[in-house]
Every structure is written in structure tokens, then in C-alpha cells.
Amino acid sequence: SQTIHQWPATLVQPVGSPLSLECTVEGTSNPNLYWYRQAAGRGLQLLFYSVGIGQISSEVPQNLSASRPQDRQFILSSKKLLLSDSGFYLCARGGLAGDIHEQFFGPGTRLTVL
Amino acid sequence: AQSVAQPEDQVNVAEGNPLTVKCTYSVSGNPYLFWYVQYPNRGLQFLLKYITGDNLVKGSYGFEAEFNKSQTSFHLKKPSALVSDSALYFCAVRSPSGGSYIPTFGRGTSLIVHP
Numbered sequence: 001s002q003t004i005h006q007w008p009a010t011l012v013q014p015v016g017s018p019l020s021l022e023c024t025v026e027g028t029s030n031p032n033l034y035w036y037r038q039a040a041g042r043g044l045q046l047l048f049y050s051v052g053i054g055q056i057s058s059e060v061p062q063n064l065s066a067s068r069p070q071d072r073q074f075i076l077s078s079k080k081l082l083l084s085d086s087g088f089y090l091c092a093r094g095g096l097a098g099d100i101h102e103q104f105f106g107p108g109t110r111l112t113v114l
Numbered sequence: 115a116q117s118v119a120q121p122e123d124q125v126n127v128a129e130g131n132p133l134t135v136k137c138t139y140s141v142s143g144n145p146y147l148f149w150y151v152q153y154p155n156r157g158l159q160f161l162l163k164y165i166t167g168d169n170l171v172k173g174s175y176g177f178e179a180e181f182n183k184s185q186t187s188f189h190l191k192k193p194s195a196l197v198s199d200s201a202l203y204f205c206a207v208r209s210p211s212g213g214s215y216i217p218t219f220g221r222g223t224s225l226i227v228h229p
Contacts, residue, residue, distance in 0.1 A: 004157075032215065043221040044158075044204070090157055094215060102148050103206075103217065105157035 004106035019078040023091030032094035033074040116141040120220035135190040137205030147188040148206040
């Protein structure tokens with residue numbers, strides 16, 4: 001089966017502190033991976049996506065960064081958190097190029113920046 | 115460019131009544147269309163998709179959706195709503211071509227089913 005793990009589940013951090021959120025995927029190779037942020041329980045904002053190891057594309061300018069050190073690991077980071085970084089962060093896996101499959105989402109990380 | 119519109123922020127329906135959550139889209143070529151559901155503090159779960167073929171697609175939990183090419187719509191429906199259907203619903207569209215295959219999501223519609 002294909003499973004997406006996200007760690008931690010919840011996080012409370014002070015403004016200006018660093019951030020590292022981890023996403024790991026099981027049961028598939030060379031997936032497209034995505035980081036989304038959801039604010040106030042509504043729409044999804046695509047932050048980053050990756051089509052392979054070391055390949056990161058950024059969708060919006062921000063103080064966040066992403067890395068993909070291994071095929072099935074996707075990390076979201078920040079050197080200094082802002083209040084506006086609070087939200088629900090979702091990692092998702094998409095199919096390979098040409099795949100017609102839907103995305104699979106992880107359970108999410110709730111980040112509160114105080 | 116591709117886009118999705120979910121014109122209703124919230125839909126209220128009584129338990130046992132039929133429900134419809136609306137979605138319209140814009141994309142070049144034939145679309146891939148998806149519906150997802152999100153329960154509080156959870157990730158999105160896939161409900162159903164239209165890729166090709168029959169315009170009426172059936173999915174999980176008794177939901178179905180009808181693809182209407184002329185109206186560029188993909189409305190989600192269920193004949194008889196349950197209180198447990200209360201959740202946030204997202205429509206998404208993706209073009210079959212393009213290097214990253216990134217879907218575009220609507221803003222979501224909150225479905226509230228009243229007992």
C-alpha cells in the first residue's frame with residue numbers, strides 16, 4: 001500500500017525560530033511530491049513540488065524552502081518563522097508523468113507560530 | 115492556464131435530502147477532474163475522478179459527479195445526505211499534458227448536513 005507520513009503532527013513555535021517538517025512516502029518510487037499550506041481551514045496553496053531527488057520548484061516567494069534528499073523524503077524548512085507561516089501543512093504524492101491518478105495526501109502538520 | 119471555481123462557500127442540507135456541491139472549471143483540452151473530501155484536522159481524501167468515458171462517475175461513500183463538457187462543470191452529488199457527510203469538499207482539475215501535472219484546486223465548499 002502507499003502511505004504518506006508527516007512529522008510532527010502538531011507544532012508550536014515562536015516567531016523567528018527555525019522550522020523543519022518532514023514527509024516520507026512508502027510503497028512507490030520516483031513520485032511527484034508536493035507541499036501545500038492551508039490557512040484557516042480553506043483553500044490549498046501550493047508551496048513547492050518536486051519531480052525527483054534534488055529537484056525543487058517553488059510556486060510562491062516566501063521565507064520557506066524545501067529539499068528532497070532522498071527519493072521518498074520531502075522536507076519543508078525555514079530559517080526564521082513569521083506569524084503568517086501558521087497553518088496546516090499538507091504533503092501530497094502525485095503520479096508519474098502521464099499518470100492519470102489522483103493525489104494522495106498525508107495527515108498534515110498543524111503549525112502555530114506565536 | 116487552468117482554474118476551478120466552487121461558487122458556494124457553504125452548502126446546507128437536511129439529512130436524507132439530496133445534496134449538490136458545484137464546481138466549474140477552465141482548462142486547455144480535455145480535463146482530468148477530481149473531488150476530494152477533508153474532515154477537520156485531516157488530510158484530503160480522494161472521492162472520485164473523471165478521466166474519460168461515461169459522464170456520470172461514481173465514487174466513495176455514495177457520492178457521484180456528472181461531467182458536463184458544454185457547461186464546463188463537474189458537480190458533486192449524493193441522493194441522500196448523512197450527517198457524517200459534513201466536511202470540506204474540494205474540486206480539482208488537471209490538464210492531461212504538461213510536465214509537472216500539477217492539479218489546480220478550488221477554494222473548497224463546506225457541506226453542513228443538519229439532523
